[in-house]
Amino acid sequence: MSATFDRLARFIDSPQVPDSARDRAALLLIDTLGVAAGADALDPARIARDFAADFHVARNPADAAPLLFDGRACAIPGAAFALATQIDNLDGHDGYNPTKGHIGCAVVPALFAFAHARPDLTARDALDILAMSYEVSARAAIALHRTVSDYHTSGAWNALGVAAVGCHLRGATPTQLREALGIAEYHGPRSQMMREIATPTMLHDGSGMGALTGAMAALLALRGFQGAPAITVENEDVADIWADLGDLWTIELNYIKPYPICRWAHAPLDALGGLMRAKRLTHKDIKALHVRTFAESAALYPGLPETTGQAQYSLPFALAVLMRHGHVGPEHIAGAGLRDAAVAELLPRITVSEDPHHSRRFPEGRWADVTLTLADGTELHSGDVHARGGPESPMQEAEVAAKFTSFAAPTLGTERSDKLWAMRRRLLENGCLFSDLAGLVTPAP
Template sequence: MISDSESHSSLEPANPGLSARHEPAVPVLARWAAGLAWPALPPAVIGAAREHLIDAAGCAVAGIRRGAAEPALTVARGLGGPPEARLFTGERVGAVAAAFGNAVAVHALDFDDTHAGGLVHASAVNVPVALAVGEQTGARGSDVITAVVAGLEVTCRLGAAAPHGFHARGLHATSMCGVIGAAVTAGKLLGLDETRLAHAIGIAASGASGLLEFLHSPASTKQLHPGTAAANGILAARLAAAGATGPAGAVDGEYGLFRTMTGRAPDRDALLGALGLRWETTRIGIKPYPACQLTHASIDAAGEFTGSPPSALTVTLHPDAVPIVGGPEKRHPRSAYEAKFSVYWCVAAMVIDGWVDLDTFDNLDRPDVLSLASRITVVTGAADSVAADAPGIVAGDDRIARVERSSGGGARTKAAANLGPHAGALIDAVDRAGVDRAAVGDGIPGEAAVDHAAALLDAIEGCLR
């Protein structure tokens, strides 16, 4: 098996995070991202990026079919602009508008992938940016995937540099970190050098936003956050290209992102260590359930009680997970999205139905699920890991079910269900992205190779016809 540190070229990846320990984080990240090239990507990283692109497309198609992204798509269509890129539904709009609408579509059902260490939805932001700016610039498939990897790495490292730091202050880490990743993804495809890319990061960090107040209401703002992050990231890259500047300390300076928004300095090794050697892209998990990842291990454990519901259940959660999915007010969710952030609803549904899928959140007035949810007690467990890696522990009627961590799912099987009968065409298009036309000797017909972003969008649009 190829490790994620093995490259498919003879190039030795640089490690600017270790060689510049006292340099601000912004120029270090910019230097690494600007220099990242397709030949330096290990096969395992390319493979992971393909899986996340497939998963993001599948989540978007499912969200669009269920109408969950319609407000954002309506606004994106209204924004119009030069016909640079397409919404997944086919309309041509400006790249900023396309990335905004498509990013909301990816995240609309909360089924998109998550990086456990940073608790960020990295693909929801970066994949739509890469496709929109990639179509705008006529980028090859290899350039699109390279830009996606750069954005994923930056987004995940930012989240992991202060585990639960943003969430504890009522901020959504996906949009706080994702806007910077989006600027990197867009900047790569716009051809920014390391100086301009550093400015783009600084500008993007100044626009980081996203409140968690939706947790206390049935509001849909969380679904919008990847869209605003994607749009603002592209704007930051364009502003930098036009000559606007951003501060070098925007990430780790005195008034930078971390000290201002989390109240602490970032973990420098998590943020900058082993750049080009340790790949966070391979550590992003595919979601098996369309609900907050902090419920997944509990859902898995609750499966042990399917078919024989106990009189009462106790669910043990990581301390950081309790305020997000375990508050007592979440026993009777008021919206589908609120139910996705209710461990009571998710566990009760698994026990009664034996599964949790998109249909689980259609009818929130089910007396059987509500009755069992009212008999679930949440207790606080140990903080031995980040919250998303904590075990699922569910107890009832003198039985205890424990799952060390949710096993996740397979992107392609999941995507086949979400994408419908044209799933194979999309998966094939993603697999051919970046394949050189001279690759006939590898058994891949050169004329069928996808060498531009537009072909990927053609395949996604085809799934919605």
């Protein structure tokens, strides 16, 4: 075993989580559950839950877990897969810029699935496990991006964070952990992100398969299946990526999304929204909108979306929604929102181009600028704008609360939604059990 793995094994077994990271974990956890609730009625979520209930059956009740917001039980890998797929298909969940992807959408489902057999698990311990899994996932992502030529989806690397959750909660030995990380890395879905951008589908960011693979990896390793080493952990050329484990808490640097849209669209949205608010503009005032953004953002789906997946990966559509309605919410990217004629009328006014200046700052930053041409010929320039929600421009807690309610309340109702939001504080209190939270998101079958 490498020195890096030895250090990682100690970290996974007993993470020493500072209060600031634990606090952030609580907020990200509740925000993620809000996204999960908002995605409950989407077709990909329904299909994934039905599939897990039909085909992932646990013979032993100790290996079963309930499907959140559903109540039916299935095997642990199926429960993790279903909820991760559900969250992944409403693109409002958190992320970390250097990973070019998302962590919580896979590790939160894994935490609920594995913790079901641990009713004694305290909320604070659960938050520490969650924070640990964010750190493992983040470094696995950065290592993978550095060492391969293609741009893979989040499932390719958040599977290692999922395996870490399972190994911790199942009491794996260091040897079993090493095998689990190797299995998770080897079988993690090396799906090509830009293929999904070009043709958006229910596959989204691969986190459903990442959660499935990571959960299976932990359970297989506990039975003696071998898969080590994980080269994104143990190779010498990535040792520096893991050197600050336990010192730098990247979970505190994760952004929270204000919109249920691909993060690559957020800087243009913020630039447009800022100008509209500052000048008190409506769509009637805007003759043309031109966006300069980074290459990946400029590659987002250009046409009028027909599906929720296309809508979440469409920059022009998101801008047209914001221009017309003043905000972008879950209601705009599904159902009647996809057939909004007033939004469709605005699409011809919008043009997008790649700006090398912004491309050079990706993935560490998500920058864009916009120019508005008004009906009277006046031009307004936003200047360079960085997507808000991360440490550079954090959302205020009241904004996060409003977002949570807009996502969760239509599914859960106001009273249950309010109770779930209040758990972000209760989870940090001594005496609170993680099962207190699970009870709010797991209806009786």
